[in-house]
Amino acid sequence: MASVTLTDVSKRFGDNTVVKNVFLDIADGEFVVLVGPSGCGKSTTLRMIAGLEDITEGELKIGERVVNDMTPRDRDVAMVFQSYALYPHMTVYDNISFGLRLRKMPKPEIDKRVRDAAQKLGLTELLDRKPKAMSGGQRQRVAMGRAIVRQPAVFLFDEPLSNLDAKLRVQMRAEIARMHRREGVTTVYVTHDQIEAMTLADRIVVMNFGVVQQVGAPLELYREPANTFVAGFIGSPSMNLFDVDLRATGGEPTVTGKGLSVPVPERLRPHLGDQTKLVLGVRPEHLSEAVDGPHMTARVDMLEPLGAEVHALGDVEGQPIVASLEPDTAVRVGGPVGLRMDLDQIHLFDRETGLALGRQAHRGAA
């Protein structure tokens, strides 16, 4: 087991910088999820840790060793691929034991480890099968088995669940969480699925355009997004964002946008600077129907009943909005709905930099 430390790590392909100045300290035994949209550099970062991509600039340490110039096999890391990447011509047993055999481990020890891993993953019955005779979930488990038997210092996962159907995905997600609790091995996990990120991670690293946007515990990212990108990316449905202007109305600072106007809550006032062009963020679940004194009125054009709640999709004077309403709401498609924000839960961002008021840019971010 080991910590993983990235210091000012960058990756360029020709003139194209895909990972920019990443600083990241992953503690021993921690489960860190890299998340972001396609092409944000999360997979490249993982592959640099694995040793499958060269590091253009910066320093990568696993434990106390600088591993920049080490081959994957000397780094003591194991990786689970999105495509599973099982060797099609080998049985499950041979797939799992391949790495151990290459390390010339004694046969009885190999056998013990393989059977142990197979038992943990429910693969004992399948050890003689070849990959093509197995389902997606079983293959996924073999890929995990191949990583577990190595007892590496670090586990790397590259979107391991995205080829599975929804139900299996939930199952395997739980399995990965259990595995991490049991083995306690430092894990770096890449996904574009924020639910996976929220449910698995000790800490989440949100990336966009090769730049780390924010690092934090799942709820921290949800409660205190550092910028408009994280605000929009974490949480489902996404946070509603409105362009607003800061004004002082009768001595009280107020933000006003198209069709809405709210006083700036007490807790945000110390962070107000001379910047008057702001973005107001409010999550769908922090909006509620209001009969009198609504902050704004939306026109509803779609309702998504989910049972425990109803998502009302619509717009406020042309600005799209989603609100999460009570299941017994009387709101109808085409009708107006008056909405109140929970003022304790709103966010204000600088429109120019995108940063939350009172926030500095993440270290390494341009």
Place this chain on the structure above:
Amino acid sequence: MSGHTSSTQQSTAGERLLKNLFLVALCVMVLYPVVWVFKMAFTPSQGFSMSLNPIPENPSLANFEYLLTELPFFTWLFNSVVISLATTLVGVFLACTSAYALSRFRFPGRTTAMLSFLVTQMFPGVLMMIPLYLIMDWLGLLDHLLGLILVYSTTAIPFCVWMLKGYFDTIPIDLEEAAMMDGASTATIFWKVILPLSLPAVAVTALFSFMTAWNEFILAAVFMNRADNYTLPVGLQRLVGQFSTDWGYFAAGAILVSIPVVALFFALQKNLVGGLTAGGVKG
């Protein structure tokens, strides 16, 4: 629409008969010469029988007996087998390794190498005869089995490289990265992961190399001067004299020569089909 369908169905019986007659005629056209070779091989006279009857009139094994006892047939067979097997081994090994490098590594001259392999395939082999003869003479390999092995391997390699590179390209890179993470070196990846997965393609290229060497006549005839260095095709050609041709022996020889190739074909048949289609489909 339905009326149209039923009318097609009605005419099917007659159409089917016509189609089958046509196909049978084609089969006869293709197979008759082969049958005729068999007829000559089993007919003891050495003349050219003009009768259309494909059944030998008084069948005998005399031609085979003559070939196997009066001619150095087994010497020629030995030469052919040694040359063909060695060509296959050398050619396939070099083609596999270079195709893998061309498929997976990016290095200066990669495209040029691929193209020059292709360009060599555009010239008829006869063009290379004189330069090859000079080189062989210079190396002192004229009239040596090794000389032919070298020449056949080098001429077979470009095709084999293209064939194998195409196949290697379809093997997902993830597999190699997984092996790398498992601690495999490039050589281990090649031998333990890539080659076992490429057996169909290797089988096709091996068969191609073998057949090229086994059937080649012109270069062998030019380079080999002593009768005990002849390959089978060269030896058999000597039966075609300037004034008379011993058709019976020739036909019997042709049958004997084709037996190993046919046997190989059947042995590799399953892989061949897989190998030839595998280029297009992943996995």
